[in-house]
Amino acid sequence: MGSNLIDLLFIFMLACFIGFEVIRHVSPLLHTPLMSLTNALDAIAVVGAIVLVGEHKSNFATALGVIAIVAATSNVVGGFFITDRMLKMFKSSRPTKP
Amino acid sequence: MSEFAGSQYLIEVIYLIASALFILSLKWMSSPATARHGIWAGELGMVLAIAGTLLHHGMDYRWIAVGLVLGSGIGIPLGMVHMTAVPQRTALSHAFGALCVTLVGTAEFYLGTQSSSKFGMSVLSMEVILGGLTFTGSLMAAGKLQEILPQRPITYKGQNLVNFLLFGVAVASAVYLVLHPEQKLFFPLIVGVSLIFGILLIIPIGGADMPTVISLLNGYAGLSAAAMGFVLKNKLLIIAGALDGSSGLILSVIMSKAMNRSFTNVLFGAFGQVQASAASGAEAKPVHSATPEEAAAILTAANKVVIVPGYGMAVAQAQHKVRELYDILSKKGVEVRFAIHPVAGRMPGHMNVLLAEADIPYDRLIEMDEINGDFPQTDVALVIGANDVTNPAARSDHSSPIFGMPILDVDKAHTVMVIKRSMSPGFAGIDNPLYYLDNTLMLFGDAKQFVGAIVRELSGGH
Numbered sequence: 001m002g003s004n005l006i007d008l009l010f011i012f013m014l015a016c017f018i019g020f021e022v023i024r025h026v027s028p029l030l031h032t033p034l035m036s037l038t039n040a041l042d043a044i045a046v047v048g049a050i051v052l053v054g055e056h057k058s059n060f061a062t063a064l065g066v067i068a069i070v071a072a073t074s075n076v077v078g079g080f081f082i083t084d085r086m087l088k089m090f091k092s093s094r095p096t097k098p
Numbered sequence: 099m100s101e102f103a104g105s106q107y108l109i110e111v112i113y114l115i116a117s118a119l120f121i122l123s124l125k126w127m128s129s130p131a132t133a134r135h136g137i138w139a140g141e142l143g144m145v146l147a148i149a150g151t152l153l154h155h156g157m158d159y160r161w162i163a164v165g166l167v168l169g170s171g172i173g174i175p176l177g178m179v180h181m182t183a184v185p186q187r188t189a190l191s192h193a194f195g196a197l198c199v200t201l202v203g204t205a206e207f208y209l210g211t212q213s214s215s216k217f218g219m220s221v222l223s224m225e226v227i228l229g230g231l232t233f234t235g236s237l238m239a240a241g242k243l244q245e246i247l248p249q250r251p252i253t254y255k256g257q258n259l260v261n262f263l264l265f266g267v268a269v270a271s272a273v274y275l276v277l278h279p280e281q282k283l284f285f286p287l288i289v290g291v292s293l294i295f296g297i298l299l300i301i302p303i304g305g306a307d308m309p310t311v312i313s314l315l316n317g318y319a320g321l322s323a324a325a326m327g328f329v330l331k332n333k334l335l336i337i338a339g340a341l342d343g344s345s346g347l348i349l350s351v352i353m354s355k356a357m358n359r360s361f362t363n364v365l366f367g368a369f370g371q372v373q374a375s376a377a378s379g380a381e382a383k384p385v386h387s388a389t390p391e392e393a394a395a396i397l398t399a400a401n402k403v404v405i406v407p408g409y410g411m412a413v414a415q416a417q418h419k420v421r422e423l424y425d426i427l428s429k430k431g432v433e434v435r436f437a438i439h440p441v442a443g444r445m446p447g448h449m450n451v452l453l454a455e456a457d458i459p460y461d462r463l464i465e466m467d468e469i470n471g472d473f474p475q476t477d478v479a480l481v482i483g484a485n486d487v488t489n490p491a492a493r494s495d496h497s498s499p500i501f502g503m504p505i506l507d508v509d510k511a512h513t514v515m516v517i518k519r520s521m522s523p524g525f526a527g528i529d530n531p532l533y534y535l536d537n538t539l540m541l542f543g544d545a546k547q548f549v550g551a552i553v554r555e556l557s558g559g560h
Contacts, residue, residue: 005217008328008336015337018121019344025128028440028465031349031447034127035188035316038345041120041140042195044338045323047151048202048330053165054157061205066165068201071194073169074176076144079191081177082184084137089181089454090130092461 033086040079046072105153112150113334119143120338124345130460147334181455182412185312185444189240192315193233199322200229204289206329213279221328223272223288228322230292231299236315238300243308243444252301264295306409306486308444310353317346349446356440356466358492358503385521388539390551393515396539397427398556400477400513403434404469406506407449408442410483410518414545420482421456422553430556435462437469437479437506439487470507479511483518483545489530498528514538517548 026034046069053065119139126136152159179187203226212218241247268291275284303311324339326332354360388396397403405424411417427434436458442449450463473479481488484506491498492505508514509532516533518540523529532538541548 004331008331008333011333012324012328012336012340015340016344019124019341020348022121022124022128022341023345023348026124027129028352028438028447029130029450029460029463030127030133032184032188032445032451033133033447034124034345035313035349035446036184036191037123037127037136037140038316038320038342039188039191039195040144041123041338042319042323042342043198044120044144044147044335045195045198045202045326047147047332047335048326049165049198050148050151050162051154051157051330052202052205053161054152054154054159056158056161057209061209062161064201064205066161068198068205069162069165070169070172071201072198073166074173075191075194075198077170077173078175078177078187079173080137080141080144081174082179082187084134085177086181086184086451086454087130087133087137089451089457090133090460091454091457092130092459 033083036079036083043072043075109150112146116143116147117337181451186240186243189236192319193236195319196229196232199326200226207285219276221325225325227268227292230289231296232318234293234296235300268292309441309446310350312445313346313349317343383534385533385540394552394555402476403478404437404476406437406481406484408484411545416545417452417456419546419549426556439466473507473510476511479508479514481516517541517545
């Protein structure tokens, strides 16, 4: 599994650089929705929890997994919802679309 | 895994698409015009990722469904909070994210999936240490923001030493566990210590430093998710975690720079010095004050007005009254703009969201660096609920705790009006020389009521 680890590290490094580049260009106007969006994306951890619960290897694991799913799903649903609400509010005084 | 090669491949392809969507989602957040596409991309990526995961063979779907439904039930009300509650909601969601990661890590440990790999065990430990401290730290932050917990820094002697020791214990235990995976009791020790560390890390941090701390916790939550990706060998998790981690870290750096304090100072410096210097400021120097009628008259006579919003405006929920003021002044031909300091409020971009909620067009919200040069040509600078970010001592007074912090140069405007409830010092506990200048008028009162009174004057008088 040695080569697999290195592959993962490559991916991690590239993702970090992409992250830095992309985020640098986010307007300070949007820092708050940016944070709620990245929060919702963080909830991708639900994927790990789903596998845990689905495989049902032990009751303890399943119980922890279900709580984990609840917590992460709350972030996904709430996070996208609130980010969308925030973005809907940003209006320009100049009409941007003809 | 080879028996499921077919569907495994499909899942990997789905993850690949989801990763691309996440990156696009963040890229589209770079401007308000494209930002809403960002949400669609992110949502689509998330749905794909979850659907793809459900494709794993041999999964028992019942409990998953329960979790998804319960989670949505909690998430929707949380998504409907008022804009003024966004900082604490954000902190709470960091806590949930970290909770998920920590729980999965704990379950993985007790299932023994990583006991054969030193690397696996190491990242697992990192995952639960980061996850644990982010969980309790974010809960503390949310508590402080919601004002359930005291906002002022709680400090005690030797605090930094205690924190370092705790962290050291967690790391040392993790190292020991990696070398001796059979010593299972060390795991709860690691988790427990991390949880306590999270609490103690955040209690010395005060309200005004929250923007930096929330950003930092955002970064930690991302990194813990990335660690989980290493444990589960899941590329999508690694990528999403890395994106979120770098986002949080960049925001924290921006916030610290905007306060001209280093990271470590925010985390460990706790404004301890301020307690000493604030004790002296009890001289009652005279200030000029004004009534709503006088303020309205000055505003009508102005050509260029810059409004400086701060946390006080948020607390008083005055943003809608401010919008009325903006409308009525604009109708009279006054140019009204808003100067937004990067750390105004309790989280990055807080003021922008509040003003946007009040329907103020976003091109009127100008960042500090852009607008600072305009203050000398500004007739009236109206400061609403902001204090330290307008304090000229940051420029000139070497002994001030806020020395060096970039501020809004409101004192350079022709006239400055400050709406404040009283002369009590702001969060930093220091006096603001701005208030005693000759061209400054203090408008004492609650922001919402005072602005409301000004609006009434402006609309009734003609």
